[in-house]
Amino acid sequence: MTQSTAPATAASGAKPTLNSIAAATGVSRQTVSNVVNDPSRVAEPTRGIVESEIRRVGYRPSAAARQLRTQRSGLLGFRMRAVADGINGSILDRLLHALTERAHERGYAILVFAAADDDAEIAAYDDLRATNALDGFLLTSTNHGDRRSDWLAAQGIPFVAFGRPWGRDDAAHSRDHDWIDIDGGHGTAEAVRALAADGARRIGLIGWPEGSGAGDDRADGFRRACAELGLEGDLIERAEDSFESGQESAERLVGRGAEAIVCVSDSLALGAVARMRALGRHDVMARIIGFDDTPVARAIGISSVDQPIEQAARAMLDLLVHRIEHPQAARTDGPPALLLPTVRRRTVA
Structure with missing residues (x-):
């Protein structure tokens, strides 16, 4: 006999809902909705408690209902780059995995595409927006005078970059566009x-x-x-x-x-x-x-x-979703503080 691995719910066999999660955590239905749709509006530790219950019961927002209500596709674009030596490419693998996980938690999905260079990536943005109605893009490998961010900003397309706007005056404090970076x-x-x-x-x-x-x-x-x-x-x-x-x-x-x-x-x-x-x-x-x-x-x-890649990915995804779902929201006084990496000491065999 095969043992069931289905997640537990508040009522045995019942599909988890915003109401059941609210009842289990002792908060209002609106609070649960805010955690799902705009977690920045809910303070810790309440947000952590609700997110933990969401994971425990395996709650997933209805994508179809959400698309009808918001007129958004729920798709976010990510360019997958070729790995040069099979070693350092693992960083982008970690980033993509963490972005995908967080997108799933927020009711979105990542559409991965390939492009030979930045010009081809910009062409892909244009094509993907026309054919798949993507809601926004996640940029990586930012460079001096990055034309991708300029193009997206000019088109009014939501995006967040992993990396500072290099080449701009005082890049570490630039507010030209949304970005997350590691120091x-x-x-x-x-x-x-x-x-x-x-x-x-x-x-x-x-x-x-x-x-x-x-x-x-x-x-x-x-x-x-x-x-x-x-x-x-x-x-x-x-x-x-x-x-x-x-x-x-x-x-x-x-x-x-x-x-x-x-x-x-x-x-x-x-x-x-x-x-x-x-x-x-x-x-x-x-x-x-x-x-x-x-x-x-x-x-x-x-x-x-x-590098705290998983932390960076969650921050990127949450910021992009906020920009998509609250397009009129004012920018803050500056980007979030740079995330700090840690030295791991080992002895070479």
């Missing part, structure tokens, strides 16, 4: 502090070529921490994001006297660890910190900066 500079600064606490005085950085918004931000954090600690801040090698580049850059850095290395990606860190092992520089190998805390880094034991 990469804080992550590399914390990595420098962790290595300095281990006794390292000559710490190098393997960064991306100049002009990458996220890469430059991480390099700035490295320099700030070095200046704060009285360390040399110009032991920097710029490289394309690959295992091979990590190998070559790490060898150049130790040739310049580096005794520890911060990398702006786990791809670069993996290459650096491999080259240090080959050179017999186990002292440096034990003092390499990557960025993104990918499954590969965790499996090998490489220390890495862990």
Whole structure:
């Protein structure tokens, strides 16, 4: 006999409703409706209690009824990018998974599409809005002078970007459009502090070529921490994001006297660890910190900066839904504070 795995409900066999959830949590039906449709209107801990009951009973809003009532499709567009090396692409995988989960909780669905470059992505926006009536878009990999956000804003299409509007004046405080970001500079600064606490005085950085918004931000954090600690801040090698580049850059850095290395990606860190092992520089190998805390880094034991991707995804999705469902709502005085990553220390096997 097969055991049923259907979620429990307030009344056995009954489909959960706003009323049954309200009764179970001791709040009003309107409060439950607000948690489902506009959670920012409900304060903690009430929102958390209601969301927990919603998950427990498996409540899902009726998509058909919602579309008829709101004249919206409930679809959000997300461009899936090609993975260059199979390592750092896991960050966008995590983001998409978390976005999809949160969208499901909010009664929306993610429509994933491919585009070769930003021009093709803009063309896809236009086509998808015409053929699928998407309600909004979730942008990733923002860049200097990003034309995608300009196009969407000009068309009046709701969107939220994962990443600051790089290239704009004071990007960290820009209110040109909605965005959520993680403070990469804080992550590399914390990595420098962790290595300095281990006794390292000559710490190098393997960064991306100049002009990458996220890469430059991480390099700035490295320099700030070095200046704060009285360390040399110009032991920097710029490289394309690959295992091979990590190998070559790490060898150049130790040739310049580096005794520890911060990398702006786990791809670069993996290459650096491999080259240090080959050179017999186990002292440096034990003092390499990557960025993104990918499954590969965790499996090998490489220390890495862990980004709160799931928290970012929930914030992105909730902000986009708010913009879709409350188009006349005024903007706040600024974007939410940058989310802070955490350094995860490990010992390389």
